[in-house]
Amino acid sequence: MNIPASVKNEAARTVACSHCNLRKLCLPKGLTEEETKQLEGVIENTGTFEPGEYLYEQGERLRFLYIVRAGSAKSLITAADGTEQIIGFHLPGELLGLDALEQRRHTSSAIALETTSVCALSHERFDRLCTTIPHLHVEVMMEAAKILADDHELLLVLGQKKAEERAAIFLLDVSARMKAHGFSEIEFNLSMSRGDLANYLSIARETLSRILTHFEQEGFLQVKRRHVRITSLPRLRASVSRCEHCDAVLID
Amino acid sequence: MNIPASVKNEAARTVACSHCNLRKLCLPKGLTEEETKQLEGVIENTGTFEPGEYLYEQGERLRFLYIVRAGSAKSLITAADGTEQIIGFHLPGELLGLDALEQRRHTSSAIALETTSVCALSHERFDRLCTTIPHLHVEVMMEAAKILADDHELLLVLGQKKAEERAAIFLLDVSARMKAHGFSEIEFNLSMSRGDLANYLSIARETLSRILTHFEQEGFLQVKRRHVRITSLPRLRASVSRCEHCDAVLID
DNA sequence: CGATACATTGATATTTGTCAACCCGTGTGG
C-alpha cells in the first residue's frame, strides 16, 4: 500500500477538502460545497506520523477522529495478556476511531505503517456539526455501517476459509482497493510486515510465507519482500472457492 | 438465553417505551420523556417471529431496524458458496440491522432462535427523527460504536484464543449478559444449537461438544443439552488465561 | 411409537503452529 512519492507529497500539503484529491473517496463525498466548508472548520490539525508512531492508543480518551490523508495505518486491539490482534489496514480516505464513540475512549489503537499524514477532526466539534448538518450524520452512519459490514466479512473469511484462501482474498482485496485509488491493481507494495499480515489473517508468519511461495510456484504471483505483482488475476481469483463480493443475491 | 415465560408474556404485550421493562437497556436509555414519546412514533409494528423465521435476509432492501423485545435471535452472513458465519446472538434491547445503513440493503440476515417479539423501526422515519432529536443521533452512533468494539473483541478472541478458551469466554459473556438482564449469572438456558454456537466460535461441533464435557469433568460446569449451570465461576474464569474486560488500562 | 433433528463419542486425517536454522538486505562502526 505504499503510495507513490509524488502523490504522497501532493497530499501532504495542507489542502482544502474541496481541492483534495481524495474528496471522492472521503467523508465529503456526500456533502455539498457549503457543508464541506463547514466540515473543514472542524479539522483541528493535519499531523504527520512516522512509521510505528501511534495515532491513538487503546484506553486513551477520545479527542480526535482521524482520516488518513496519505500513507497507511493499521489498527489493532490488545488483550490483557498483551496479545494483539490487527483488525484492519487503512488507506487514504478512511475514517478511524469510530469505535471509541460509545465509551469516549479508544477501544483500539492505530499505528502508522509508513510516513502518514492525517486530518484530525475534533470529536466535540464534529459531534456538534453532525447535529447542524443533517446529511453529515447520515454520512457518518454510512461510514460506520460500512466498517461493520467489512468486519463481518472478515469474520466470515477468518471463520470459514483456510489459510491459503485467506491470503488470496487479502491480495484480491488490496488489489481492488488500489484500483479504487487509481493505482495498478496488479502491482503494488504492501506497507505491512509479514508478521502484521499474518496476525491480521490469524495465521502463523511461517504459514503465510509458505503460502506466498506456493502462489509463486503456481505461477500467478510474484513476491519480493513487500513488492507484489499479480501475474494472473483470474487464477488468483480461482484460488478462492468463490468471491463473496461478486454475485450478491438481491432480494426485494 | 431462554427468557422465563412470565417475562416473555409481559414483554409481548404492546407496551409504551416509557413503561417497557427494557427501557434501561434499550435505545431510550439516553433520551428524555419527550424524546422517548417521539421515538415511539416511529415504531411501525411490534411483530412476533417463530423459531427459524427471518427478521430480515441478506440482500433484502432495508425497511426496518429491529429491537429485540423478548426472545433472542442470531445474525449471520452467507458467502456466495453458501457457507454461513454467525456473527452474533442478540438478547432483548439490542438494535439489529445497522450494518444495512450504507447500502440500504441488509448485508447480514437475522433469524429468531425462539419465539421472539420485536419493535420494528421504520428506517426512513427513524432517520428523519435522528435529524430532529440531536441526542438520538448520538445514541445510535454509540450503539454502532459498541457493536464495532464488540466485533473487534470477537476478532481478537477468534484470532488469538484456542478452542477451549473461546468456549469459556463465550460462557462468561453470556453469564455477564444474563446478569445485566437481571437473571442468574450461573444458571441459564442457551437458545442456540451446538451447531450455531460452534459456527459462531469457528470450531467444529464435535470439538465444542468435547470441550463442554471436558469442562464438566473439570467440575466447574454442568451442561445438559441447552441448560448450563456454572458451578464455579472463578474456575471458569481461570480457564481463560486472562479476561479482556477486567483490567483495561486507562490512559489519559 | 417411530421418525427426526440434535448431540456425543471414538478413531483417524489434515491443517497449521512451533522450534530452529538459515538467508539476505541494510545500516553501523572500526
Place this chain on the structure above:
DNA sequence: CCACACGGGTTGACAAATATCAATGTATCG
C-alpha cells in the same frame, strides 16, 4: 571499505490442535 550485527523473511522437521468421518445416543414432536 569491509565485517558484522540486526530485523525481517524464508525454509525444513516435527508436534499439536482441530477437523473430519462414522457410529451411537437421546430428546422432541407429530
